[in-house]
Amino acid sequence: MTVHPVPALTPVPRTMAALRIEAPDRVVPARLPVPVPGPGEALIRTALVGLCGTDLELLRGTATYLRDGRAGYPLVPGHEWTGTVVTGGPEFAPGDRVVGRTMVHCGLCRSCRRGRRELCERLTEVGLYGRQGAAAEYLTMPQTALVRVPDEVGDRAAALVEPAVTVVGALERANCRLEDRVAVVGTGTIGLLAVQLAARLAGSVDAVGIDPAGLALALRFGARRAFAPAGAADREYSLVVEASGAAPAFRRALGLLADGGRLAVIGVAGEPAEGFVPGELALRGLSVTGVRHGVDHYDQTLELFRSGVLDAEPLIAAELPPAEGPSAFDRLRRGRAGAPKILLDFGGTR
Ligand SMILES: [Zn+2]
Ligand SMILES: [Zn+2]
Incomplete structure (x- = not known):
């Protein structure tokens, strides 16, 4: 094991640069007090933060967390991140590179006790509700929610661990x-990671999506074929992964399944799926599994990036300074083509 010298740590300032959503459609660079870690918590110097569709929903005001009152403005977003421990211990030393679990569970409720931590009754989620997000130079995290990043996994890959755990x-x-x-439906970050992984695990994987550049990436990641939604053959697949989050894609995904097939739903569609006939599930023997989050899969996912099964680099469209955060959100809003992930660089690389 390589032992790195502990870096000379600059003193922690009192205030920090952050990105704050202040109202629907208003995200601005802000100066905020550096948070003070509570008992059992570590202070983290943030390196990279990924933005995703959930952050865009927080900005638009359409996120479920806002609608049901768990989240409110102003808020610092950022749940896909990597950074370096400033103060921690005993488990973590200054200079340790880490990623954090988005879902911070209580460990005591009925769901936690039966091993379904992602359904914890007192759940908080970093950058979504109950905890400041990582779109800031510093954040605090319970040490129990931190995972060490192996030296062979770079910061850019580490920043993609959070979406990848759900795929795993x-x-x-x-x-x-x-x-x-x-078949994987959707060619965003989740969909393309699902193609990468299914190309190793399954006999074959096809990609289905509306973005030609995203479909081209899927072919590069090992998809055998790539189709626009109407082009894929009905009843062809034993397993379909719905990773687009578009309501019509749910109906299409069921159509792609052969009888007895399984549908894994990762995309979060907020609208009713028109044309969905529940009896189809029974008559065709279909199974539908909703996957909220891969809270237990961080170590396994880091290992998949370390061994090269998962490849972050082709997924990254841009790495921008925090001052360009608002324009990064604009890019997300306009929609994308090809590489899906925009990262913000908060400077905390070891
Ligand atoms: Zn995300
Ligand atoms: Zn709990």
Whole structure:
């Protein structure tokens, strides 16, 4: 194991640069007090933060967390991040590179006790509700929610661990195996990571999506074929991963399944799926699994990036300074083509 010298740490300032959503459609660079870690918490110097569709929903004001009152403005977003421990201990030393679990669970409630930590009754989620997000130079995290990043995994890959854990959890829960013919619907970060992983786990994987550049990336990641939604064959697949979050994609995904097939739903569609006939599930023997988050899959996912099964680099469209945060959100809003992930660089690289 390589032992790195502990870096000379600059003193922690009193205030920090952050990105703050202040109202619907208003995100601004802000100066905020550096948070003070509570008992059992570590102070983290943030390196990279990824933005995703959930952050865009927080900005638009359409996120469920805002609608049900768990989240409110102003808020610092950022749940996909990597950084360096400033103060921690005993488990973590200054200079340790870490990623954090988005979901911070209580460990005591009924859901936690039966091993469903992602359904914790007192759950908070970093950058979503109950905890400041990582779009800031510093954040505090319970040490129990931190995971050390191996030296071989760079910061850019580490910043993609958070979306990737859900993909790993989904394919595991859907019991993806060699005899499967898999279709992945959606070519965002989640969809393209699902293609990368299914290309290793399943007999074959096809990609289905509306972005030609995203479909081209999927082919590069091992998809056998790539289709616009109407172009894919009905009843062809034993396992479909819905990663687009578009309501019509749910109906399309069911159509792609062969009888007896399994659908893993990761995308979060907020609208009703028109044309969905519940009886179809029974008559065709279909299974539908909703996957909220891969809270238990951080170590496994880091190992998949370390070994090269998952490849972050082709997914990253841009790495921008925090001052360009508002324009990064504009880019997300306009929609994207090809590489899906925008990272913000908060400067905390070791
Ligand atoms: Zn996300
Ligand atoms: Zn709990």
